[in-house]
Amino acid sequence: MTPPVRTEEGGGHFGGRPPGALLSVRGLSKHYGGIQALDGVSLEIHAGQVHALVGANGAGKSTLVRILAGVETADEGEVSLGGRRVSISAPQDATKLGLSFIHQELNLVPKFTVLQNMALNYEGSRRLGLVDWRPVAARAGDVLAQLGADFPLDREVADLSVSQRWTVSLGRSLMRDARMVAMDEPTASFAADEAERLFAIVRDLAARGVAVLYISHRLDEVLDLSQDITVLRNGQLADRHRASDVDRQTLTRSIVGREVAEIERHEGSPDTVRDALMRIEGLVREPSVRGVTLDVRRGEILGIAGLVGAGRTELARLVFGAERAASGTMTLDGRRFEPKGPHEAIARGVALVPEERRSQGLLLKESLAFNVSLASSGQNRWRRGLPFLSAGKARAVAREMVERFAIKAHSVEADVESLSGGNQQKVVVSKYLRCQPRLLILDEPTVGVDVGARAELYEIIRARADAGTSVVMISSDFEEFAICDRVAVMREGRIETVVDGPHATKDTLTSLCYGTGAAGS
Ligand SMILES: Nc1ncnc2c1ncn2[C@@H]1O[C@H](COP(=O)(O)OP(=O)(O)OP(=O)(O)O)[C@@H](O)[C@H]1O
Numbered sequence: 001m002t003p004p005v006r007t008e009e010g011g012g013h014f015g016g017r018p019p020g021a022l023l024s025v026r027g028l029s030k031h032y033g034g035i036q037a038l039d040g041v042s043l044e045i046h047a048g049q050v051h052a053l054v055g056a057n058g059a060g061k062s063t064l065v066r067i068l069a070g071v072e073t074a075d076e077g078e079v080s081l082g083g084r085r086v087s088i089s090a091p092q093d094a095t096k097l098g099l100s101f102i103h104q105e106l107n108l109v110p111k112f113t114v115l116q117n118m119a120l121n122y123e124g125s126r127r128l129g130l131v132d133w134r135p136v137a138a139r140a141g142d143v144l145a146q147l148g149a150d151f152p153l154d155r156e157v158a159d160l161s162v163s164q165r166w167t168v169s170l171g172r173s174l175m176r177d178a179r180m181v182a183m184d185e186p187t188a189s190f191a192a193d194e195a196e197r198l199f200a201i202v203r204d205l206a207a208r209g210v211a212v213l214y215i216s217h218r219l220d221e222v223l224d225l226s227q228d229i230t231v232l233r234n235g236q237l238a239d240r241h242r243a244s245d246v247d248r249q250t251l252t253r254s255i256v257g258r259e260v261a262e263i264e265r266h267e268g269s270p271d272t273v274r275d276a277l278m279r280i281e282g283l284v285r286e287p288s289v290r291g292v293t294l295d296v297r298r299g300e301i302l303g304i305a306g307l308v309g310a311g312r313t314e315l316a317r318l319v320f321g322a323e324r325a326a327s328g329t330m331t332l333d334g335r336r337f338e339p340k341g342p343h344e345a346i347a348r349g350v351a352l353v354p355e356e357r358r359s360q361g362l363l364l365k366e367s368l369a370f371n372v373s374l375a376s377s378g379q380n381r382w383r384r385g386l387p388f389l390s391a392g393k394a395r396a397v398a399r400e401m402v403e404r405f406a407i408k409a410h411s412v413e414a415d416v417e418s419l420s421g422g423n424q425q426k427v428v429v430s431k432y433l434r435c436q437p438r439l440l441i442l443d444e445p446t447v448g449v450d451v452g453a454r455a456e457l458y459e460i461i462r463a464r465a466d467a468g469t470s471v472v473m474i475s476s477d478f479e480e481f482a483i484c485d486r487v488a489v490m491r492e493g494r495i496e497t498v499v500d501g502p503h504a505t506k507d508t509l510t511s512l513c514y515g516t517g518a519a520g521s
């Protein structure tokens, strides 16, 4: 086992590095009501290095970033830049100091165009108080091209996909010549190809001497990209590691505070006897779904792998009735299935946990308990049960969920908005899992969920499938397909091939998604 590099308070630097951190944080504390979100955390970030900040959901990562960005004020502690103490009490202060941020909750203005969003607070954009658009547009265009963006500058942000919005946010922070860039879970909504582009950008930033503070729950990328790793646990500094000195398992233990089993590959023999619950034939909705034929068997977990634009989310939306197909057929249990809207899909026992959960799955200003009662009111129809959950029952159910998924909330009456990003995800996913649909479609179920809670989520999904629910799981984290019975690879709007669970390794799936490999079965 690798010992943590140091945990004692005080300055100093990590082993073998020249003195003089670019940014150093000393004894940072912050509380919200009764919750100590940060408790005396110290950290040093060096120019030209990638410093990863990891920790379970609610550990305090985003809080730290928000303080550095001047969005929140610390109760205690100090921040120095280049050895000199600085005060950051508003976002403009951070910008002036050359600190740039991509927050977990993108703060883009949906009604503004891409360009207008990118120009917000861009110093180069003002001359005599007026916006001079030409240089801004040129700069924005360059940056977006470098990011491989496939949308125009005059598109409204509201019309962009989740990952495209990330690209805008990333572009906005790259437009400024920053000394440090902090990224709070940048790859959470990126598929493999986009993530790779981001990694190249991160490496390039570091090579140009920029310090990068990088937050992620995907530990492989953390180990791959970073030199230093700081682990937060319950708002405290738990460990510091050199990335070259730790492996995934050690890091996981350091984050969760206990041993966590690696994802166990589902080795059940592909069961050809089990019949199909849903049959999809020749389903088309241009441009993204171009003739999908696929069976979903009873009680299986069927993964759907693919790159961005492969058509996975669109396929899910067709099945859920959120969109109508131009042609093709679907049957459920041998009967025609042509939902005219989600209500009809739900009535037949089909549920979708959408990719964009914060906006589609939650009422942020309402309590956890209220959010739970809402979900159930629609879904109880499947069990011909009560139309609504009473407030008391909702609280009881919410409490059970909090317990089961280790959701970090001070009470079930807490506004969902006050939960950390990953804990919000857990609320949505668990609320759907609790119900008993016949077909459950999960679009990126573990985005933003920490490594410990993930293991629990997988167990619950598996138990649901064993109890007879068919599960379709779309994911960009190819490792989690290990829990699947089968994995369909989608490419350019069609199902390229279906791989049996035991063969659905990350390498095989990656090459199939890119269309470069004939591996698999
Ligand atoms: N505005 C707020 N009001 C009340 N509590 C808050 C608020 N913001 C954060 N918290 C609490 O502070 C703690 C730390 O939250 P933070 O968002 O920093 O976690 P995180 O490490 O970023 O987690 P995640 O991985 O889920 O994004 C959590 O318990 C959270 O509920």
Ligand SMILES: [Mg+2]
Pocket: 061, 062, 063, 104, 184, 420, 421, 422
């Ligand atoms: Mg966070």
